[in-house]
Amino acid sequence: MRKTLLISAAALIVFAGLSIHAFQSPPPPPAPGTGRLIVYGDMALFQPPGHPENCILRNRFKRGEPVGWRMFVADPSTGKREESAQLVVHLIVSGRTIDIPMRYRATERQPEREFWVAKWVVPQDAPIGIIRYTVTATDKYGRTGEFKPFEVQASQLTIVE
Amino acid sequence: MRAHFGPAAAGIAALALAAGATMALHGQRAESQAPPAAQGRGRGAPLPPPEPQAGHPSGKLIIWGDVASFDVPGTLPTHCILTNRFKRGQRMGFRMTAIDGGSGETENTGVLVAHVKYAGTTIDVPMRWRGQGGFPATEYPRQPSEMWTGVWVVPADAQPGALSYTVTATDRFGRTATFSPFINVVSQIAIVE
Numbered sequence: 001m002r003k004t005l006l007i008s009a010a011a012l013i014v015f016a017g018l019s020i021h022a023f024q025s026p027p028p029p030p031a032p033g034t035g036r037l038i039v040y041g042d043m044a045l046f047q048p049p050g051h052p053e054n055c056i057l058r059n060r061f062k063r064g065e066p067v068g069w070r071m072f073v074a075d076p077s078t079g080k081r082e083e084s085a086q087l088v089v090h091l092i093v094s095g096r097t098i099d100i101p102m103r104y105r106a107t108e109r110q111p112e113r114e115f116w117v118a119k120w121v122v123p124q125d126a127p128i129g130i131i132r133y134t135v136t137a138t139d140k141y142g143r144t145g146e147f148k149p150f151e152v153q154a155s156q157l158t159i160v161e
Numbered sequence: 162m163r164a165h166f167g168p169a170a171a172g173i174a175a176l177a178l179a180a181g182a183t184m185a186l187h188g189q190r191a192e193s194q195a196p197p198a199a200q201g202r203g204r205g206a207p208l209p210p211p212e213p214q215a216g217h218p219s220g221k222l223i224i225w226g227d228v229a230s231f232d233v234p235g236t237l238p239t240h241c242i243l244t245n246r247f248k249r250g251q252r253m254g255f256r257m258t259a260i261d262g263g264s265g266e267t268e269n270t271g272v273l274v275a276h277v278k279y280a281g282t283t284i285d286v287p288m289r290w291r292g293q294g295g296f297p298a299t300e301y302p303r304q305p306s307e308m309w310t311g312v313w314v315v316p317a318d319a320q321p322g323a324l325s326y327t328v329t330a331t332d333r334f335g336r337t338a339t340f341s342p343f344i345n346v347v348s349q350i351a352i353v354e
Contacts, residue, residue: 044348074221076262076265
């Protein structure tokens with residue numbers, strides 16, 4: 001009798017443990033509206049439309065050239081675009097931070113352009129060398145996110161002669 | 162009493178065994194489905210799998226990245242600069258990251274492959290996770306643990322024109338993700354004279 005009870009108890013413990021493990025793995029995704037926004041994108045030359053080099057990818061710019069950012073914001077739980085996001089590019093130039101608000105690019109005529117853009121024309125007195133930048137985003141749920149470019153020296157936004 | 166507990170105990174034990182067997186099978190299946198680790202591509206034996214990350218998986222697997230010139234040697238002025246225009250013989254570099262959406266951390270079990278549409282075929286370019294192995298300190302201030310890289314050398318007989326590409330990822334939890342660059346035509350990778 002005692003042996004039977006012991007076996008039953010042991011089996012119950014093992015079963016309960018396995019069940020808990022099964023329920024714990026994998027954890028459910030975060031509910032919509034929670035977590036950190038995923039912000040990503042690239043940098044391009046933002047010449048006027050029709051210019052042969054408009055929108056080619058670049059990280060080296062001369063003074064007077066228009067630096068362009070294109071960014072996307074993803075909801076961390078769905079991976080889909082978070083429409084309510086507001087983005088700002090933060091440039092550090094000569095020790096000063098310049099904030100450039102980004103604009104959502106899609107319009108009624110071009111709904112496929114589901115990304116945000118910003119432009120900065122390199123000033124004539126900009127120092128030669130690397131300019132650090134980040135892009136931050138906030139959405140209507142109060143979530144935030146930040147983009148930083150890959151930490152590769154040669155790929156940073158660089159002002160050249 | 163014994164008549165009641167005997168079958169009950171046997172039943173519970175059988176349930177426990179069945180559950181255990183199911184989990185063992187599940188684990189085996191997950192292992193067998195897990196994609197192979199990124200290979201060293203001539204850099205010696207494959208490195209051991211990375212340490213499990215607490216809290217993963219959570220949310221969606223999200224990947225993003227860009228393209229750059231992977232000209233070698235690294236001292237070349239065009240090495241690792243962003244570009245989408247490449248000449249024949251040039252090394253087209255794909256740089257990506259994989260994020261565990263819920264935690265916002267790098268998902269280091271991601272296996273990424275770039276798919277280049279070229280001359281009517283799709284060329285699969287396996288990507289290497291840079292969180293392991295050596296890295297040139299002249300180029301990186303730290304181990305680039307958030308980065309995967311892959312290289313495709315533009316063939317010498319390639320025709321000038323735009324190409325399209327995507328990058329796909331899977332992780333050890335079975336999550337998948339696909340990256341496509343922004344749709345602007347001029348920004349697509351292109352082969353130029």
